[in-house]
Amino acid sequence: GAGVSQSPRYKVAKRGQDVALRCDPISGHVSLFWYQQALGQGPEFLTYFQNEAQLDKSGLPSDRFFAERPEGSVSTLKIQRTQQEDSAVYLCASSLGGGNTDTQYFGPGTRLTVL
Amino acid sequence: EDQVTQSPEALRLQEGESSSLNCSYTVSGLRGLFWYRQDPGKGPEFLFTLYSAGEEKEKERLKATLTKKESFLHITAPKPEDSATYLCAVVDSGGSNYKLTFGKGTLLTVNP
Numbered sequence: 001g002a003g004v005s006q007s008p009r010y011k012v013a014k015r016g017q018d019v020a021l022r023c024d025p026i027s028g029h030v031s032l033f034w035y036q037q038a039l040g041q042g043p044e045f046l047t048y049f050q051n052e053a054q055l056d057k058s059g060l061p062s063d064r065f066f067a068e069r070p071e072g073s074v075s076t077l078k079i080q081r082t083q084q085e086d087s088a089v090y091l092c093a094s095s096l097g098g099g100n101t102d103t104q105y106f107g108p109g110t111r112l113t114v115l
Numbered sequence: 116e117d118q119v120t121q122s123p124e125a126l127r128l129q130e131g132e133s134s135s136l137n138c139s140y141t142v143s144g145l146r147g148l149f150w151y152r153q154d155p156g157k158g159p160e161f162l163f164t165l166y167s168a169g170e171e172k173e174k175e176r177l178k179a180t181l182t183k184k185e186s187f188l189h190i191t192a193p194k195p196e197d198s199a200t201y202l203c204a205v206v207d208s209g210g211s212n213y214k215l216t217f218g219k220g221t222l223l224t225v226n227p
Binding site: 004031033035040041045048056091093102104106107108109 | 119149157158159204213214215216217220
């Protein structure tokens with residue numbers, strides 16, 4: 001079946017612009033995660049949803065970052081007033097259940113470049 | 116704080132030359148250790164989950180093993196298509212039961 005999809009795949013923003021990144025998880029997956037991957041680094045956790053509830057946002061770097069999953073399916077990560085340090089690949093992952101080390105399946109990521 | 120250290124940072128092998136990648140971890144309690152493969156421009160692709168010391172899992176030319184302090188990913192007779200970055204991640208039972216903490220990865224290049 002279809003995997004996790006993300007759009008856009010590439011985004012270039014001028015410093016100060018707002019951006020919105022979309023994630024379509026695997027159908028029926030309860031859990032959804034956002035990670036940030038800087039060049040040459042492993043992914044770092046940003047936030048976690050179980051259905052529509054955001055249960056953990058401890059990894060969001062600042063209050064400029066906001067994520068939502070209003071109907072428990074598609075999720076959007078929004079970054080306001082982008083800064084150069086926001087440049088990274090943003091990965092979305094989904095898993096079938098509500099935690100308990102269920103396998104997380106990743107999308108291809110959105111590469112954000114802030115000029 | 117959870118820590119995951121992978122070594123070497125980069126490894127270059129000739130086709131057919133077997134080797135191992137290392138992942139050492141520090142957690143208050145291990146709920147699971149995950150291996151992923153990441154190709155350039157793509158998201159991580161799941162390979163294995165290990166839960167307890169002594170556990171082993173195999174898939175084609177790859178075999179993952181786990182001890183109380185580290186995991187090894189053994190690659191037997193690698194082929195050029197095995198070239199990728201291999202990522203190790205842990206879930207700590209002392210914290211959330213879902214948050215993956217990743218190492219920086221090992222970049223594997225297999226030359227024909």
